[in-house]
Amino acid sequence: MATPRRLTREERQRRVAGLAETQDGLAHRRQLNALGVSHADVRSEVRAGRWALRGRHTIHLGVALGPRAPWWTAVWESGGGAVLDGAAALVAHGLTGFFPAQIDVSLPRNNRRRHVNGTRLHLRSAMPPALSAGVPRVRPEVAAIHACGWSRSDREAALILCLVIQQRLTTPARLLEQWQTRAAKAVERPRRTTLDHIVLDVCDGAHSLGELDVGALCRRIGVAAPERQVVRTLPNGRIYLDARWKDHPLVVEVDGVQHTKGLAPIDDALRQNEVTLSNDRVLRIPVLGLRLRPDEFGSQLVRALGPRDMRVVVATSCDNDTHPALRD
Incomplete structure (x- = not known):
């Protein structure tokens, strides 16, 4: 079998330009391979100091890193099928006014996994519904419920619920439906008892x-x-x-x-x-x-x-x- 032709530096930069722009300066090795950028090409760029390794799968393509770069790294390096969850997923959906201390990531329980600094892993026997456009992330109404369970206090959990509805990341009906079906597994008592009433408050003024x-x-x-x-x-x-x-x-x-x-x-x-x-x-x-x-x-x-x-x-x-x- 013939050895693939090595790309020139200009060809490599041209092929990865789109990924660098849409993925905050990063690319997954699998994506590069799909574009014809081989392991040898990556090795050449890294040795030349133009690209850098950020893990086993994540390559920094030499441009300025965007604000979502830590999310891409967390998802790609944690394990196959990983997605952002909790407050990190909400911020990826556009939530403002709240800054999580760490990045929550959910991934299938049976998949291989690796610890990533600043990331908290949640192993799932059944993965929650997620969106794949952009950084893979759990849907906002589900991520909000998970974030409540992982919050440091009732006050923080209530803030998250209010912001999600006020900023229209989801609808009150969707949040209430997911709360009624998922809260028992995601949020422990006594917090769930308090949040039961708060969810009604933020979802329906009549309550x-x-x-x-x-x-x-x-x-x-x-x-x-x-x-x-x-x-x-x-x-x-x-x-x-x-x-x-x-x-x-x-x-x-x-x-x-x-x-x-x-x-x-x-x-x-x-x-x-x-x-x-x-x-x-x-x-x-x-x-x-x-x-x-x-x-x-x-x-x-x-x-x-x-x-x-x-x-x-x-x-x-x-x-x-x-x-x-x-x-x-």
Whole structure:
């Protein structure tokens, strides 16, 4: 069998230019071989110092490395069939505002595998649904659930869920469907119990804490229950206040996820300004704040009402309605 003709330097550069551009300066040996760039060609470029080895399979083609280069390396060097998963997959899908400390990679359990610095491997008997265009990565709604299970805290997990929906990496319906089918295996208790309610919050505004959970918080911290859905007439029309204390100029507004979308922040600001100008004070409490940091928001509520307005409330059977995320 005849030995393949060695390519010239110019031919090599011309053939790999497309890979270098689309893969952040990297190529897999298999891809190079498919383009007619032999092992001998690679060896010549590496010896000349124009290319560099980044593992058994990954070749740096001599151009500036792009921001996704660590992902390509992690996937190619971890083992056959590997894909980005968890928060790394979400960032590859376009997630902003969150920076994972390491790269999570899933790969088939029976495949050969190698440890890559900065990479955490997850062996799968059944691989999750993934996308192959660009860096191979798990679909965003599934990656989000896995990221919740691998997060360092409930707060971090909640942040990931919020960002995924707010930045429209997937739809609420897809996230909710995947949560209902995968969460039991991906997220351990008690985190799953807390996140069950958070997923409903970020996927469907009808499942927010709202006025009932403000009442639950009041019972927990021992203050009088407010009036709910109080109608006020302001210069810009009639509005409904989530909670207000009789004979006290304090209003609490509970903000669901819908308050972060579109022009809602502008409408909320105008609404709050009008309430403030009518001599009421306004405390805003995000739904997720009541989920994750109820004690701190409860403390603010106590300080806002003041000692003279405190009323110790004796727990009754109605406390069974307290939202699970607010129970002791």
